[in-house]
Amino acid sequence: xxxxxxxxxxxxxxxxxLWATLNTLMAAGLxxxxxxxxGLGLALAQRSRxxxxxxxxxxxxxxxxxxxxxxxxxxxxxxxxxxxxxxxxWVSGMAAIGLHYSAYLSEVYRGGLASVPRGQWEACIxxxxxxxxxxLRVILPQALPPALAGMGNYLVGILKDTPMLSVIGVAExxxxxxxxxxxxxxxxxxxxxxxxxxxxxxxxxAGLVRLFEIRVRRKLGMR
Amino acid sequence: xxxxxxxxxxAARILNGTAVTAAQFLFASGVAILAALIAGLGxxxxxxxxxxxxxxxxxxxxxxSLLVQLYWIFFVLPLFGLTLPKFAAGFLxxxxxxxxxxxxxxRGAIQAVPRGQWEAALxxxxTxxxxxRRVILPQAFLLMLPxxxxxxxxxxxxxxxxxxxxxADLMFQAKQINxxxxxxxxxxxxxxxxxxILARFVVTPFMRWLERVMAQRLGRT
Numbered sequence: 001x002x003x004x005x006x007x008x009x010x011x012x013x014x015x016x017x018l019w020a021t022l023n024t025l026m027a028a029g030l031x032x033x034x035x036x037x038x039g040l041g042l043a044l045a046q047r048s049r050x051x052x053x054x055x056x057x058x059x060x061x062x063x064x065x066x067x068x069x070x071x072x073x074x075x076x077x078x079x080x081x082x083x084x085x086x087x088x089x090w091v092s093g094m095a096a097i098g099l100h101y102s103a104y105l106s107e108v109y110r111g112g113l114a115s116v117p118r119g120q121w122e123a124c125i126x127x128x129x130x131x132x133x134x135x136l137r138v139i140l141p142q143a144l145p146p147a148l149a150g151m152g153n154y155l156v157g158i159l160k161d162t163p164m165l166s167v168i169g170v171a172e173x174x175x176x177x178x179x180x181x182x183x184x185x186x187x188x189x190x191x192x193x194x195x196x197x198x199x200x201x202x203x204x205x206a207g208l209v210r211l212f213e214i215r216v217r218r219k220l221g222m223r
Numbered sequence: 224x225x226x227x228x229x230x231x232x233x234a235a236r237i238l239n240g241t242a243v244t245a246a247q248f249l250f251a252s253g254v255a256i257l258a259a260l261i262a263g264l265g266x267x268x269x270x271x272x273x274x275x276x277x278x279x280x281x282x283x284x285x286x287x288s289l290l291v292q293l294y295w296i297f298f299v300l301p302l303f304g305l306t307l308p309k310f311a312a313g314f315l316x317x318x319x320x321x322x323x324x325x326x327x328x329x330r331g332a333i334q335a336v337p338r339g340q341w342e343a344a345l346x347x348x349x350t351x352x353x354x355x356r357r358v359i360l361p362q363a364f365l366l367m368l369p370x371x372x373x374x375x376x377x378x379x380x381x382x383x384x385x386x387x388x389x390x391a392d393l394m395f396q397a398k399q400i401n402x403x404x405x406x407x408x409x410x411x412x413x414x415x416x417x418x419x420i421l422a423r424f425v426v427t428p429f430m431r432w433l434e435r436v437m438a439q440r441l442g443r444t
Contacts, residue, residue: 066376066422067415068383071394075415078407163290167387174290187298195295198287206286 010189013180017193020176021201027093027172028159034098035158036151039105043113044135046106064103070164072096077168093165101158105151112147113139148216152209156202163194173197229409233400240396241417247314247382247392248421254318255325255378262322263329264355277326284323289381292316297388313385313392321378328374332367333359365437372430376422383418393417 045057064072076099077092087095116139124134163174177190224232258280265277284292293316297309307315336359344354386395397414401407 062423063415063419066380066427067418068380068394070383070387071397071411071414071418074398074401075407075411078401078411082405082407160288163288164384166290174288174294177294181298187294188302191291191295191299195283195287195291198291199283202286203282 005188006186009184009186010193013190014193016176016180017173017190017197020171020173021197023170024159024162024172025201027090027097027162027165027170028155030094031097031101031162032155032158034094035101035105035154038098038102040109042102042106043109046110047113061103061106064100065107069097069100069161070167072100073164073168089165089168089170093168093170097158097161097165100161101154104154104157108147108150108154109143111150112143112145115146116142145216145219149209149213152212156206156209159202159205160198224404224406224409226409229404229406230413233396233410233413236396236400237393237413237417240391240393240414241421243391243395244379244382244393244418244421247310247317247385247390248379250314251318251321251378251382252375254315255321255374258319258322259325259329262326263333266326266330267333281323281326284320285327289316289320290384290387292320293384293388309385309388309390313382313388313390317378317381317385321374321381324374324377325371328367328370329363332363335366336362361441365434365441365443368430368434368437372427372434375426375430379418379422379426 042057042061046054046061048054073093073096076096077087077089080087080092120138120142121134124138129138162172165172166175166178169175173194177194180190181187262277262280265273266281268274268277293313296307296316297312300307300312340358340362341354344358349358382392383394386392386398389395393414397410400410404410
């Protein structure tokens, strides 16, 4: 092992790492899609009339948010087989990361829902709208735009948390770098390249999120 | 094996792991606060030789994953002749990672201190160092405490990753117990509950208390 950077080795492993990057992007995208849907459910459940449901969901969200994601990934992956349910690394990884971020996104949605003025709710009651109509046609279209900025930050967050999926063997970037390291006994290039690839993705995405945030704010007339 | 038996057999190991997690948490918090202060102040500096490194540190550590940083510091730094014991590599990585996020909080809070305070300090002929220490930082500290509360929880969660370079923390013990007993629900479930208790009933109340005390000391109750 030496600290000499070998370019030939770099070019040799680059295709493998770039393929793995696709897996990383797919994991982030899938996990985020699950989180968006599940998070909305968690946010709406906290506005329910049933006190017990509201309290239980509130506590669940706090629990998910204050325990480590890597532990949750292990939990989902290993607890199923104990009761006879076998989940593949991908399925359990997506479930864990989706659930984790749904708790964060539910907080963002909650903020958005709270920002809709009371009068809008009252107007819906006055117009005799059903709960479904109220949410779909009046409340959510107004609640989602202000929440978009917060949602963007978690998109970057979920991308940066995908390396944790390597602990259960999902073949994303980190796992591939580990594999290359243990085959060739060279860790300098693979681990450094993983860092560079992450920077190359997350810096532009974070920049785009910031631009998007400014545009949404302008559209809503809040400068 | 009932859950009670499980606890009786493994309580000692789980408690040991919790102690290591607590130590990692405390050391990493120290590193994070120090790094956040230096980089946050550095980013506000007019001197590009100070601002540049601060910006580079913040962007690199915020732009990549904690796990990547941890592996890099533990596996790659030794190739440059800097070998860290795993315990130190663990809390340094977690601390440096969270410090980069904290630096933005420090910068934001310092900029949020009202202009009048800066002008008053200038009018009193204070040196820049005195102004920062006696006037600006105490007020900035109060402003940034609530977001630091969230960040410190993230730090506690981040310490679970040090188990991957085999620091014997709570997460590591849970993995070991799981590997030898196959009681996954019990071992990982117990660890989840311990992390939850630490976050919800130890760290969060402490941060709330700190907010109250600081507000009182600045006469803003």
